[in-house]
Amino acid sequence: MAILEAQNVTREYRMSAETIRALSGISVAIEPGEFVAILGTSGSGKSTLLNLFGGLDRPTAGEILFEGKSLRPLTSTEMSRYRLRSVGMIFQTFNLIPTMTARENVELALAFAGLGRSERRRRALELLDQVGLSNRAGHLPSELSGGEQQRVSIARAIANNPRILLADEPTGNLDSHRADEIMKLLDDMRRRDGRTIILVTHDRELANQYADRIIRLKDGSTIE
Amino acid sequence: MNFTDIISLALRNLRQARLRTSLTVIGVIVGVAAIVTMVSFGLGLQNNILKDAFSRIDFFTSITVFGPGADAIMSMRDGGEASNGQRNQDTASSESRPVLDDKAIEELRKLDGVRYVYPNFSFESFVRFEGRTRRTGISGAPTDVEYNPRFRDFIAGRHIAGADAPEVVITERFMTRMRTAGSARRSQRRGPGDGPFQTLPEKTEAERKRLAEEVIGKTLTILTLPSGPESTESSASVFGVPLLDLPVQSEEAGDDGQFEGADDGLLSQLERHNYTIVGVLKAQEGVNLNIGSGGAIFIPMEHAGRFRAANRPPLERLGEMLAGDIGYQSAEVRVTDLARVETIKDQIKKMGFNFWNIGNQIEEIKRVFLIINASLALIGGIALLVASFGISNTMIMSIRERTREIGVMKAIGGSDSEIMRIFFVEASLIGLTGGVLGVLGGWGIDRIANLLANRWITQQAGQAIRQVEFFSIPWYLSGGAILFAVLVSLVAAVYPAMSAARVDPIKALRYE
Numbered sequence: 001m002a003i004l005e006a007q008n009v010t011r012e013y014r015m016s017a018e019t020i021r022a023l024s025g026i027s028v029a030i031e032p033g034e035f036v037a038i039l040g041t042s043g044s045g046k047s048t049l050l051n052l053f054g055g056l057d058r059p060t061a062g063e064i065l066f067e068g069k070s071l072r073p074l075t076s077t078e079m080s081r082y083r084l085r086s087v088g089m090i091f092q093t094f095n096l097i098p099t100m101t102a103r104e105n106v107e108l109a110l111a112f113a114g115l116g117r118s119e120r121r122r123r124a125l126e127l128l129d130q131v132g133l134s135n136r137a138g139h140l141p142s143e144l145s146g147g148e149q150q151r152v153s154i155a156r157a158i159a160n161n162p163r164i165l166l167a168d169e170p171t172g173n174l175d176s177h178r179a180d181e182i183m184k185l186l187d188d189m190r191r192r193d194g195r196t197i198i199l200v201t202h203d204r205e206l207a208n209q210y211a212d213r214i215i216r217l218k219d220g221s222t223i224e
Numbered sequence: 225m226n227f228t229d230i231i232s233l234a235l236r237n238l239r240q241a242r243l244r245t246s247l248t249v250i251g252v253i254v255g256v257a258a259i260v261t262m263v264s265f266g267l268g269l270q271n272n273i274l275k276d277a278f279s280r281i282d283f284f285t286s287i288t289v290f291g292p293g294a295d296a297i298m299s300m301r302d303g304g305e306a307s308n309g310q311r312n313q314d315t316a317s318s319e320s321r322p323v324l325d326d327k328a329i330e331e332l333r334k335l336d337g338v339r340y341v342y343p344n345f346s347f348e349s350f351v352r353f354e355g356r357t358r359r360t361g362i363s364g365a366p367t368d369v370e371y372n373p374r375f376r377d378f379i380a381g382r383h384i385a386g387a388d389a390p391e392v393v394i395t396e397r398f399m400t401r402m403r404t405a406g407s408a409r410r411s412q413r414r415g416p417g418d419g420p421f422q423t424l425p426e427k428t429e430a431e432r433k434r435l436a437e438e439v440i441g442k443t444l445t446i447l448t449l450p451s452g453p454e455s456t457e458s459s460a461s462v463f464g465v466p467l468l469d470l471p472v473q474s475e476e477a478g479d480d481g482q483f484e485g486a487d488d489g490l491l492s493q494l495e496r497h498n499y500t501i502v503g504v505l506k507a508q509e510g511v512n513l514n515i516g517s518g519g520a521i522f523i524p525m526e527h528a529g530r531f532r533a534a535n536r537p538p539l540e541r542l543g544e545m546l547a548g549d550i551g552y553q554s555a556e557v558r559v560t561d562l563a564r565v566e567t568i569k570d571q572i573k574k575m576g577f578n579f580w581n582i583g584n585q586i587e588e589i590k591r592v593f594l595i596i597n598a599s600l601a602l603i604g605g606i607a608l609l610v611a612s613f614g615i616s617n618t619m620i621m622s623i624r625e626r627t628r629e630i631g632v633m634k635a636i637g638g639s640d641s642e643i644m645r646i647f648f649v650e651a652s653l654i655g656l657t658g659g660v661l662g663v664l665g666g667w668g669i670d671r672i673a674n675l676l677a678n679r680w681i682t683q684q685a686g687q688a689i690r691q692v693e694f695f696s697i698p699w700y701l702s703g704g705a706i707l708f709a710v711l712v713s714l715v716a717a718v719y720p721a722m723s724a725a726r727v728d729p730i731k732a733l734r735y736e
């Protein structure tokens with residue numbers, strides 16, 4: 001059974017004058033442990049699809065299924081539980097909280113899961129160690145390089161041990177060397193921990209190199 | 225996310241905008257300090273008026289019962305409406321008001337929970353003491369009562385020995401007044417013994433005791449007009465109208481204080497009644513327990529009764545001639561304990577008498593103060609209301625700045641209610657800090673104002689005066705003010721916190 005599935009998903013953004021259709025009737029299924037790349041030009045609806053998978057957004061029509069169950073009936077609190085436990089998100093701009101150290105950023109995700117203070121601290125350091133940043137735990141994001149920031153955000157994304165990692169152009173702001181490091185790390189996450197990875201990118205080469213499968217988007221529709 | 229996490233997140237947010245937070249907190253401090261200062265002033269005022277009354281249960285267990293008076297008796301007899309012109313007493317139904325005679329007194333005595341009942345005999349006359357003559361209020365004192373709070377605190381001596389003993393008990397204030405030569409006139413008009421609220425004489429306890437003991441055994445002379453036939457009534461008008469329950473009468477009755485110059489020839493025309501001073505009642509601070517008794521000196525009940533009868537004003541005599549026996553004007557009913565006062569009041573009402581009890585007055589005073597204090601709180605509350613806009617503004621600014629952060633929190637699993645809670649906690653921390661500091665500030669203002677006020681009073685008086693406490697901050701005021709500040713902050717945070725919860729994470733994270 002697919003771990004994540006989009007069935008006939010349409011997402012429209014209603015503006016004052018017009019309606020923008022970011023996704024029109026998309027159907028894709030992601031199998032557990034797969035590394036899938038979503039490839040498409042800017043504005044093709046990649047982020048929109050990823051946000052729907054990540055439970056940050058809801059489709060205008062169609063269904064998103066997680067482990068075979070629709071996300072539609074979930075209340076907003078249940079949806080936040082889903083984001084907390086089932087998926088981890090990684091963004092192009094890292095989205096770390098600038099006033100918190102690397103460790104505190106990771107701890108925040110653990111705090112939302114209700115972990116106690118000391119347990120949280122221990123686990124955060126462990127996670128930072130996993131992404132090779134144990135010596136940077138006390139640094140603020142502004143004191144870290146782009147690649148390091150992205151690694152912190154990966155540590156945060158896997159903090160509560162989700163089965164799925166959703167990465168929205170995680171290497172978009174990095175040079176090719178750093179980008180490679182991040183991709184290897186994501187690949188590790190899949191190979192070692194068996195997580196499902198969905199990578200949004202417009203970099204065909206990167207997609208070809210790491211992904212088991214590529215889903216191409218154009219104007220909100222899939223092209224095989 | 226548990227509560228301590230939320231608090232530390234909120235604190236972190238507040239610390240990040242130190243200046244803005246401080247300014248917002250200052251707004252709350254001003255509001256809370258205003259409330260505390262205002263209300264503490266009102267409460268202080270109330271305290272100063274009521275504290276003595278409350279501390280002395282004897283006030284509350286005394287009920288003054290009034291007879292109907294000649295006019296009411298006549299109008300009842302005529303079948304007309306009795307005039308309800310009685311002062312501020314509970315007014316009994318006007319139809320059939322009984323006469324307050326010995327039979328009625330006996331009935332009152334039989335009520336369950338009544339300790340004793342005695343008719344009040346009070347009148348005014350001139351007395352001579354140590355070669356000086358002063359006009360004063362004289363009351364009858366029962367001598368066969370075991371426990372009588374009025375005659376409990378002797379600074380020197382004892383109570384009158386028996387019903388027919390030619391003995392007199394004087395108050396400390398009367399003694400001081402008799403001995404004040406220079407300001408006699410003034411002190412008689414508004415002497416320290418006249419007003420209902422009094423301060424203690426500025427002497428040491430030992431000094432007061434020594435002075436009081438000095439007068440024990442000395443003779444005091446009550447002067448009256450020679451008792452003639454009833455028809456020589458014109459002369460009785462000298463005595464004014466001895467209204468029992470209005471001791472204030474004495475100050476309006478004219479300035480005839482000093483008789484020092486009176487020659488012996490004139491004095492010899494008067495009847496002189498000698499009494500030995502056997503006791504001096506201690507002056508008490510605050511409300512005078514003997515208000516209503518009209519007495520500054522006390523003689524045996526029977527004597528007072530006779531004096532009064534012989535020296536009634538002509539109008540009263542006329543009333544009696546027309547109405548027949550009108551009974552006593554008033555009587556004091558002493559109740560055994562506070563819990564029974566209300567039931568006894570009800571019974572007295574049923575018997576048809578008008579009566580007065582300080583409890584009613586206290587209720588009235590408290591009601592008035594509730595209104596005063598509420599108004600003062602309202603004025604302070606306006607300052608806090610202004611501060612609440614500051615809180616709203618601060619929160620909205622803070623949320624604007626942290627939109628992205630809120631988006632991140634949502635993306636990594638923060639729920640709407642958790643986000644909302646962070647901002648509510650932030651606001652209540654502002655309220656709590658402002659509240660606590662505001663209470664301290666209000667207290668500080670009170671202390672300074674109190675100091676200045678007392679200094680000013682001392683300057684005005686030209687001598688050392690006991691310090692007066694003008695303000696009162698009971699725990700419920702400080703607690704209430706802090707709670708109110710927190711509450712106002714929470715209300716101010718409702719809109720900002722809700723808009724924080726409504727932040728769309730997608731938009732928040734897209735925004736660069």
Ligand SMILES: Nc1ncnc2c1ncn2[C@@H]1O[C@H](COP(=O)(O)OP(=O)(O)O)[C@@H](O)[C@H]1O
Binds near residue numbers: 022040041043045048
């Ligand atoms: N919140 C939004 N409001 C309005 N239009 C949006 C919003 N999000 C995305 N869009 C529009 O939907 C389309 C797809 O956007 P997006 O999924 O971000 O594309 P991609 O990530 O592939 O570049 C774009 O035309 C974009 O302008």
Ligand SMILES: [Mg+2]
Binds near residue numbers: 046047048168
């Ligand atoms: Mg995108």
